[in-house]
Amino acid sequence: MARKMLIAGNWKMNGLSAEGIALATEIKTAVKAKKRTCEFLVCPPFTMLSTVKKALRGTKVALGAQDCHFNEKGAHTGDVSPLMLIDSGCSYVILGHSERRADHGESNELVCKKAIAANKAGLKAIICIGETLEQRDRGETVDVCKNQVLGSVPDDATALNTVIAYEPVWAIGTGKTPTAEDVEEVHAQVRKVLAKKLGKTQANKMRILYGGSVKPSNAKEFLSLPDVDGALIGGASLKSADFMAIADNASC
Numbered sequence: 001m002a003r004k005m006l007i008a009g010n011w012k013m014n015g016l017s018a019e020g021i022a023l024a025t026e027i028k029t030a031v032k033a034k035k036r037t038c039e040f041l042v043c044p045p046f047t048m049l050s051t052v053k054k055a056l057r058g059t060k061v062a063l064g065a066q067d068c069h070f071n072e073k074g075a076h077t078g079d080v081s082p083l084m085l086i087d088s089g090c091s092y093v094i095l096g097h098s099e100r101r102a103d104h105g106e107s108n109e110l111v112c113k114k115a116i117a118a119n120k121a122g123l124k125a126i127i128c129i130g131e132t133l134e135q136r137d138r139g140e141t142v143d144v145c146k147n148q149v150l151g152s153v154p155d156d157a158t159a160l161n162t163v164i165a166y167e168p169v170w171a172i173g174t175g176k177t178p179t180a181e182d183v184e185e186v187h188a189q190v191r192k193v194l195a196k197k198l199g200k201t202q203a204n205k206m207r208i209l210y211g212g213s214v215k216p217s218n219a220k221e222f223l224s225l226p227d228v229d230g231a232l233i234g235g236a237s238l239k240s241a242d243f244m245a246i247a248d249n250a251s252c
């Protein structure tokens with residue numbers, strides 16, 4: 001089953017416009033410099049979406065946001081709707097990142113509502129799952145991830161409008177990573193749950209990204225695993241050379 005690799009940068013709450021433009025421009029140049037087999041995506045903070053979109057003009061690098069509300073509009077101070085993201089040039093939105101689950105108490109149910117709204121507006125949702133260190137130590141990794149998939153992924157999700165990102169919470173921004181065997185095990189189990197929930201066809205086509213301290217030196221190890229279809233990259237996505245080296249080292 002040929003799934004197109006997705007190399008996605010999650011810029012989190014970093015950078016002002018000048019830095020965003022510079023980073024996007026460098027990525028644009030590097031992506032254009034040679035033939036690529038993967039899809040590239042950058043997810044800047046809300047404030048920079050339109051600016052970065054302009055900087056990316058003329059490339060296939062996609063634009064995504066890091067969250068959205070589940071309503072189309074209304075009295076929700078500080079929130080941003082899926083349609084507003086489309087209006088800013090986005091085609092993707094990251095949902096249920098562990099930092100949002102932890103900082104804003106986002107539940108599986110809420111993430112699912114957001115994903116439904118995002119899909120309805122025409123956005124592809126990147127739904128994040130992953131266990132904490134305590135859950136891992138208790139041997140609950142696979143169960144936690146399965147439950148997050150069951151609760152956060154809409155029942156009618158398809159491989160066209162949904163991407164899963166497996167990000168062990170303890171691996172995010174720490175430089176620590178699971179072994180390749182551990183990652184493949186979780187991805188394979190997640191694909192099995194997706195098959196039960198959405199049917200085999202969608203599950204086999206749906207991309208499952210790995211995220212958590214991905215860098216040029218470990219990119220090949222993770223991205224060559226059979227059930228890993230790309231990476232969601234935080235820290236290393238803020239330097240164009242590292243971001244591009246991840247794709248280069250994974251030969252995509």
Ligand code: PGA
Pocket residue numbers: 010167171172173174211212213214232233234235236
């Ligand atoms: P990291 O972040 O690459 O800095 O570990 C990944 C993420 O949180 O998406």
